[in-house]
Amino acid sequence: MLDILLDILSWILLLGGALFLLTGAIGVLRFPDFYSRLHAVSVCDTLGAGMVLLGLMLQGGLTLVTVKLMLIFYFMVFSGPTAVHALAEAAQVSGLDPVEDDREDG
Amino acid sequence: MSTLLGHYNYWIVIVLMMTGFYTVIARPNLVKKIIGLFIFQTSVFILFISMAKVEGGTAPIIEEGYSLYSNPLPHVLILTAIVVGLATTALGLALVVRIQEAYGTTNEDDIHVQDETD
Amino acid sequence: MQHLVDIVLLGLLMITGFAIVRMRSLLAVTMLTSIYSLFSALLFVVLDAVDVALTEAAIGAGISTILLLATVALTTEYEKVPSHRSLLPLLVVTLTGAALIYGTLDMPHYGDPNAPVHRHVAPDYIEDTPEEIGVPNVVTSVLASYRGYDTLGEVTVIFTAGVGVLALLGVHLRKRTEQPSDYHKLVVLRVIAKLFFPLILLFALYVLFHGDYGPGGGFQAGVIFATGFVLYALTHGLGNAERVIPPALLGILAAAGVLLYSAVGIEGMLLGGKFLEYNVLADDPVSGQHLGILLIETGVGITVAAVILIIYFGFVSRRPGGADAQDPS
Amino acid sequence: MYAIATILILVAIAVGLVRAFRGPTLFDRVMAGNMIGTLTVLLVAVLGFMNGRPEFLDIALVYVLISFISTIAVLRVYVSRHDHADTD
Amino acid sequence: MLLSNLPALQVVVPLVSAPICLLLRRPGHAWACALTVSWAVLVMAVLLLRQVALEGTVSYPLGAWATPWGIEYRIDMLAALVILVIAIIGAVVMPYARRSVMQELDDEHIGAFYTCYLLCLTGLLGIVVTGDAFNLFVFLEISSLSSYVLISLGRDRRALTAAFQYLVMGTIGATFILIGVGLMYMMTGTLNMADLAQRLPAVDDTRTVRVAFAFVTVGVSIKLALFPLHIWLPNAYIYAPSVVSIFLAATATKVGVYVLLRLFFTVFGVQFSFDDMHVGDIIMWLAIAAVLTGSLVAIFQDNLKRMLAYSSVAQIGYIVLGIALATGAGVSAGIIYLFNHALIKGALFMALGGIMLRLGSVELRDLHGLLRQMPWTVAAIIAGGLSLIGVPLTAGFISKWYLVAAALEGGLWPLAFIVLASSLLTVIYVWRIVEATCFRAAGDERPGVREAPLSMLLPTWLLIALNLYIGVDAEVLTGLADTAAAALVGEALP
């Protein structure tokens, strides 16, 4: 019973994660300027990747495989935002201006 | 039809190889030439790895529960070839940097012009 | 499923390849080259070549991209339109491609288990490795033992490249305090690099010593080790990096790796065997093989790491020069 | 289930590739490359499970590191070059 | 122990000494290391030739793995002869190198220079010794990469572009070879040359093997600078440091020829290469074109190095001409030509290096009346030139004689005529040198120009002497070449 439950949970996580990844990619395509695209990349790096890896961890169970997945997760959590930050900073230093929008919408 | 499916991989790989090859011989920019070489070589690697694949096989790391493994030999050859490729790329780019310093350009046509006026 | 992934990846590779030919911005082309390499690495995973995938990603998407970008930054960012268009290259390429396609017609089909490559020589490697070498990873056993001499050649090739870059670009010692001009802005990178650096090095050594069991080995380990130092150099400044590993030491290490490898081979001779015969290194053949593989993989790792750092230092210590370095034609 | 995830990730990679082609700035391309790197890592992990050989996670781990470091390296090398070009 | 491991040591000794050479730092020490190794290599080459002559083909399994699972070293008479050529040139060029390198290179580059020289030597020897198709590719790359570096160390900035052009073409060639080897492997499942030779006939009517053959041939042709794939060669020879020009001109293309022979005769077999693929006809036309254009272009050159470089293109044509005949006599003539040409070109480039050292130029107009100031060097050039033409009592005569004889034996008298006619072209450009150096008065004074130092003159004249000796007594060489050729072609000895 628990096994089946875990299986279903892991599938949900896996598929959900993949969907988030795809959404992030679409965002990278759709957003109008470099800086806003970065937010879409963040979607991939955080929730998308996290859910996929968590789903796989549930499949792996309490083994060294899961440890490795956790290590991958650890590296991703730290490297993802750092890379995004480095990109943003480099773009700013090189003089790339963001598209600013002050419309009152929501 | 079976020919088509059986050779699909190889044909695409050939197109890739020729893409790189064309870049090498048709583009006057030296960096682009090196990039062309890189693409050319990488595609040849894919050719080798494609021929190593066995339908239904798995990576050649022996483990219980598996009996059919892909051919390890091309993998070994390509490991060596990748290193050779890196060595060539590094040397080529080092030469490009020195040529830029000596000629002030990395365009083959401009270099020829300069050499002829010497 | 595997076929689908395979076909999609090849398609992506083809599109990327065409884009690389067409684009004139060399920066864009460099990034696409990196992506191209990443795709081929992914394809290698699908085709079961895990060791190759590891190497291709580290070399192609990693080191080569960095070198290409360093070169582009030192030269020009845009490729000029060729002054004359000639049909000759297209003709040569078409002919070559046609010849190759012609050659594929009699090839064994992709994945065919009865192809000659799967009937002769290779099956014996898979069959004999467990008892003759005693390691599960057949790629490692072939690489390091059956065809260990090729690998010695490979180490020599990379050593040659190191000597070449040393001769062409040199490695200039810099003041130990020299730091990136925007050092203060690098807080985030520096702290993260601090966290990562020891782990990357440890992981490299793990890859080195577990090449027997899984994907990896001396070569991949060397690249990862060097990449760790590249990260350190990027965040803490070249001066600091050269203090941790002085360039003079790098030259010695590059030579030492080749010498260690050859020494194992010569030791085999001295003990009455052939060159690179590991069986004679220990009392029983299998532990001899183990010892031999361990030592030569270490040699490979040392040379590769040292040479990659030599190359990296060589490229980044060059200042931009030349007349039209920023020519935006 | 793995198959569907694989397909979704592949589509995402293709979409990311379009951004890499379009640019328009170097940074857009680096960003696309970085994202494709992340997607590749996950794809390798999923493929490992699909083929029943999850020990290949080592590859995924290497990809994470390489993708991160090369992104940083590309940016740093590029930016520092341009600094020098301005001052020299 | 030493003797039984001779085949491996032949390559391993220079390989191991290369990193040691890099560690030595002091230019003098690096040179001493390279010198010692070169001589050791020569001793081993002689011993190996003796062993092959006495025992026949020597096989050495590296790592003690049985073929075709492991890599095999396999030395037959042809390989032993080519090794000897490389070893002789290496041993002669090293004593010569010290002064020349000191003058032409910066101190900081000298260590790297000798390291690369040793690596190049390793690569060339490795190509010749190996019996494994992929191992050949690896050692080809070792020799190629190190020669790119060596060439780029030249003083002129054009050395850089020459090296780059060579790198691009060489890599294309190597990749072609890799593709060819891959296709061969695909059809047979083996990489060992002997094993390939056994298994190829079963599949040699497939299109894949034909394409493999074509790719390997084109790849090797780039490496040996066969017309029209020679365009990298002239610049590479001209702008490289003198020592590198000598070494590469005398050895690198010869090794390319060796690979071609191996491929046509050992791996694919005479029948497939010449009867099925008609490669003989193709390369014969290319060789004729090489001979004629090379000689013609050489005539109009004012730079002596460039003149000799184009002359090399022509001479490679002669060698390939012999191979294209595909008969025992033809191949034997090719091998003899290969051997002699290495000695001649080595000597000529050495003499030019001497002039370069004293004059800093090898332009014909700067050499007017040089005979008076550098009599021995000029005499060496003239002697070498005579040998290049093929005047009796020189090695050049022997090689041309055998080539013409082989052509006539095959009933190809137009070919014999072309060989003789092109020799006349050679006479013209050699005469231009003689005229300039002996009969023109020096335009302006060249104070301080004197004879090249003894360390450079002696090696030059050593090669010239060897040249003349072979011109008088070629018995041993032709005997060995006949044995080698017969083994390749598969004929009984005449």
Next chain:
Amino acid sequence: MINLKHPFNLSLFLFAVWLLLSGHYTPLLLTLGLLSTLLVVFIAARAELIDHEMQLVLIKPGVLLYWVWLGGEIVKANIDVCRRILDPRLPISPRMIRVRATQKSELGRVTYANSITLVPGTVTVSVEGDRFTVHALTREAADDLEGGELNRRVRDVEQRF
């Protein structure tokens, strides 16, 4: 309580990582693992990396609680951003804002900066002393950040490092 200020602790930590990675516990590999650890620690010491910033921030309960809270925020923000990506009208209003970080240590500020970036909708563009430039995808995200809850929480958790 793991404190990586001391090389010995770093060695223990790295060796533990090795054991988790390895999965093969033969004497040879354990010895190699030990040697590898020592080599890495030696290099890290040479690189002057072993200082108070080498913390394993995940270990303490209070810190863990912070990560859990941040995880919740990330999920919420993710769903918001994804909704906007998929909305045909693309309802975003990107802007650059400046915020002040009140953390005392560098590590604290880095945690803050990375936390900002981790939450989709806000990206730290540059860090100069305690002044951050942040790019926000929407007004809401910008307002949220300027509200300062994240800043406060990081400052609290910083004390526990």
